[in-house]
Amino acid sequence: MKKEYLLLVVVIIGLGALLFYQKKGRTNYQLPELPILQKAADRLLIERAGELTEICLVEGKWVVGPQQYRADSDRVKKMIAEVKDLKLTALVSERGNYQIYDLVAEKKFKISLFGADQLLREIQIGKNSASLRQTYVMLKGDPKVYQALGNLKSNLFSSVADLRDKKVLEISGEQLAGIDEIVLDRLEDDKRQVLKLAKLMPEPVADDGKSEQAPASVVVWQLESGVPVVIDKVDRLLKSLADLKCESFIEDRHSEAFSKPLYRVVVRGGGEEFWLALMAPEDDKYPALSSYSLEPFWLPSWRAEKIIKGFSVDTTSERAAESK
Numbered sequence: 001m002k003k004e005y006l007l008l009v010v011v012i013i014g015l016g017a018l019l020f021y022q023k024k025g026r027t028n029y030q031l032p033e034l035p036i037l038q039k040a041a042d043r044l045l046i047e048r049a050g051e052l053t054e055i056c057l058v059e060g061k062w063v064v065g066p067q068q069y070r071a072d073s074d075r076v077k078k079m080i081a082e083v084k085d086l087k088l089t090a091l092v093s094e095r096g097n098y099q100i101y102d103l104v105a106e107k108k109f110k111i112s113l114f115g116a117d118q119l120l121r122e123i124q125i126g127k128n129s130a131s132l133r134q135t136y137v138m139l140k141g142d143p144k145v146y147q148a149l150g151n152l153k154s155n156l157f158s159s160v161a162d163l164r165d166k167k168v169l170e171i172s173g174e175q176l177a178g179i180d181e182i183v184l185d186r187l188e189d190d191k192r193q194v195l196k197l198a199k200l201m202p203e204p205v206a207d208d209g210k211s212e213q214a215p216a217s218v219v220v221w222q223l224e225s226g227v228p229v230v231i232d233k234v235d236r237l238l239k240s241l242a243d244l245k246c247e248s249f250i251e252d253r254h255s256e257a258f259s260k261p262l263y264r265v266v267v268r269g270g271g272e273e274f275w276l277a278l279m280a281p282e283d284d285k286y287p288a289l290s291s292y293s294l295e296p297f298w299l300p301s302w303r304a305e306k307i308i309k310g311f312s313v314d315t316t317s318e319r320a321a322e323s324k
Contacts, residue, residue, distance in 0.1 A: 037084045039115040048109035053160055070165040082155050083113045083121055086148055093145040101136035101145050102127035109157050125152050168293040169244035171274055176238055178270035184311045185264040196224045230314040237310030246297035253296045258289045263308055278304055
């Protein structure tokens with residue numbers, strides 16, 4: 001009987017200890033409730049160690065830096081959403097110790113979101129947690145350190161160069177369909193070689209009434225001499241130009257240095273003209289200019305050489321000879 005009582009006492013003590021530690025481990029604080037931000041944002045400031053990067057909405061377009069370069073609007077919208085949807089997950093410190101969270105002046109960065117000159121939210125951002133899934137942050141006017149969901153450091157901290165819109169040539173699907181002239185100009189052995197291609201739209205094939213679908217017209221590209229060229233190679237060239245993005249911009253070179261490009265392609269149609277000029281490669285990159293960006297930029301070699309392949313036009317007769 002004594003053993004049974006002793007066992008019962010041990011069980012009661014164990015349950016009591018478990019309840020005590022469970023209660024002790026419970027969160028005894030309340031995280032601040034962040035207001036839902038309904039107002040549209042039109043300005044974003046990123047500050048770090050005295051350096052300031054400003055992104056603002058000008059005439060419906062996002063621009064970045066004092067030069068008001070075109071900003072990558074998709075990237076900016078994601079940054080704004082990250083700030084607006086900030087989610088705190090835990091209180092980490094009420095006593096400071098900012099150094100261990102990289103929330104000191106020389107390491108932290110501050111991001112401020114504005115709408116119509118009103119500060120919507122300000123966050124001080126330190127280092128990521130060990131899992132990289134959370135970030136140590138502080139809120140405006142609050143000395144406490146919190147954990148926030150997400151890798152805010154990599155998602156929000158960006159330089160002007162990173163935030164710039166890298167698009168350097170854009171031709172819509174409708175514009176591509178309207179292209180009817182291509183000029184391929186290249187410099188070889190100090191001599192310019194120019195090829196001109198024109199698109200012919202043959203008259204529609206007569207409907208014999210037997211087929212449910214109307215017969216399709218075949219597009220033909222040909223040289224000035226009238227010799228047809230292989231259409232799939234022309235299509236690949238046009239598609240490589242349609243949504244062209246650069247690696248980065250060249251800030252220490254002026255457009256005047258591009259007066260004699262190694263390659264220049266011009267496409268026209270529907271009263272519009274688009275062009276791209278490539279200089280000789282440097283360190284596996286091609287300096288370039290375009291009708292969309294008169295500021296010099298770098299194209300990676302793999303992308304530039306994809307376009308350059310289009311300068312070697314195959315005629316249909318050559319293709320037929322190769323297949324024999």
